[in-house]
Amino acid sequence: MLFTHHPRYADLTPAQYAEGLAWLRRTGMVTAMNRPVVEIGDGELSDMQTASAVPPVQWSRAAEDARRAIGAAGEDALLRLLRRGGVPEVRHVAAESDAYGYDVEAARSLTERAHLEVKATTDPTRLVIHLSRHEYEVMTTDLEWCLAAVLVGADGNAVNVATVSRRWLHSAVPVDKAKEGSWESARLKVPASAITPGLATGVWRLLPDALIPSKPVWGLQPSAPLPV
Structure with missing residues (x-):
């Protein structure tokens, strides 16, 4: 019941x-x-770990909650940006379910x-982004899918919004080498060459560049070409 209904396990x-x-x-490992044989906690070794020389996993609930926040x-x-920019149709589908493979529908x-x-x-x-296998597979079949990177400021507003190249994402994810195993989540460090300032999908833009905050970050160049 927990795995079926709790949003953290969806x-x-x-x-x-x-x-x-x-x-x-x-x-x-269990x-x-x-x-668990490996202690998941604040990094201090337990007696069992000291005896077996098993390294700890650096993880905490507080860090996970902060990432989600x-x-x-x-x-x-x-x-807020999309609605202020007058985009007629905006829907926060991630608030309904993680099954979509994306967070926002806009038209x-x-x-x-x-x-x-x-x-x-x-x-x-x-x-640095974390891409799930489900999100990646939706990307490969949905031509309207795109990845928007948002730098969040201390006030909770966007300081910068950019688009990550689909082609680069496809080249960067792991490759399954055997049918017995497959990757489910990937941590990707996105290079500046794969990031385009603004919010673009295909050959059109959801918002004019003038409406999008564009503080220079992540090595972006204002004149960078649009990757597709």
Whole structure:
């Protein structure tokens, strides 16, 4: 019930979570008492880890909650920009379900539509995103899908909005080498050459560049060509 209905676990199916647990058991990462061999916490070694020299995993609930808060702030900031810019149809589909594979539907007309996957950050020095397998597979089949990168300021508003090249995303994700295993999430450091200032999809733009904040970040150049 938790995996089926809680939004934090909607990225994978219950069967995928069960297979993940089974794999952890097969590889010895989970004990017979269903306890992790690797301590997930603040980095301090437990007695069991000290004896077995198993390195800790640096992770905390606070950091995960902060990452989710930044993501939500980025989506909200982009929604405000689209609505202030007069985009006639704006729908926050991520608030309904993670099944879409993108966060925002926006349309200027019947022929000018976009499905926006929003990746937010507060780091102006580099753009690092986490792309799920589901988001990637939607990208490969949906010509209206595009990835919008949002730099969120201290006030919660967008400091910069840019578009990440679909072609680069396709070249950067891992490649499954065997049918027995597949990647489910990828951490990608996006180079400046794969980022275009503004909010573009295909050959048209959702908003005029003058309406989009464009503080120089991530090594962007104002005259960078539009990657497709």
